[in-house]
Amino acid sequence: MTSPAADDAYLRLRNLIYSGELMPNERLVEADLAERLQVGRAVVRTALLRLGQDGVVILTPHRGARVRVVTDAEAVEILQARAVLEALTAREAARRATAKEIAAIRRILAGMSRKLSEGDLLSYSDGNAALHAAIIAAARHETAARLITGLRAQLVRFQFRTILVPGRATHSFAEHTAIVEAIASRDEEAAERAMRVHLGQVESTLSHTTRRPLGES
Incomplete structure (x- = not known):
């Protein structure tokens, strides 16, 4: 059983890795992290071991730790797995979301429209991530939710690749709108289907960018 300090450091x-503040392949120095988090090095070591078990960090004897790099092929596989899980959550959201939650989801979508x-x-x-x-x-x-969190953590360096593909953002917004409308209408099957379509398109776009440089037509 870990201590509260170790749990907090973990x-x-x-979160620093998920947010991209610690980048893929970045070396994780215990002393630097201890100072940054204001904890002891033993606490950092315990946290890194847990992250290693999660597959987020690579621990190499006598060489320390690094943020794990995800290959393009693995990123596609992760999106395929996410599509199954997030389709399930879209279906469940259509069934369980409160009126307040649906209103909040609509507000996020409206904000995305403004940014677009x-x-x-x-x-x-x-x-997009907030939605x-x-x-x-x-x-x-x-x-x-727990499984999706772990999968999303692996895709930090791919986060903006698909949305920067010319024309993708407009299609993305239409896909998100279909998801939100299905949830708001309590249409479980449509919500599940719309999420599968959306993440299928993300997968297709990502696959395309692994074959051609970003921005090439």
Whole structure:
């Protein structure tokens, strides 16, 4: 059983990796992390071991730890797995979401529309992540949420690749709108189908960018 300090350090380090503040292949120096988190090196070591078990960090004897790099092929596989899990959460959100949650999801979508019209694709991508998180929360499916969190953590360096493909953002917004409307209408099958279509398109776009440089037609 780990200590509260170790649990907190683990969560904070995981969030730094998930957010991209600690980048793929970045070396994780215990002394630097201990200073950054204001904890002892033993606490950092315990947190890194847990992250290693999660597959987020690579631990090499006598060489320390690094943030694990995900290959393009693995990223596609992760999206395929996410499509199954997030389709489930979309279905459950259509069944379980409260009126307040649906209103919040609609507000996020409206914000994404504004960012798209402004051409702010990075902020649009942030809204995208927030929308998916809100749908997952509304589903109240703890196992799916936990698994999705782990899968999303592996895709930090792919986060903006697809949305920057010319024309993709417009299609993305239409796909998200279909998901939100299905959830708001309590149409479980349509919500599940719309999420599968959306993440299938993300997978297809990502596969395309692994074969051609970003921006090439």
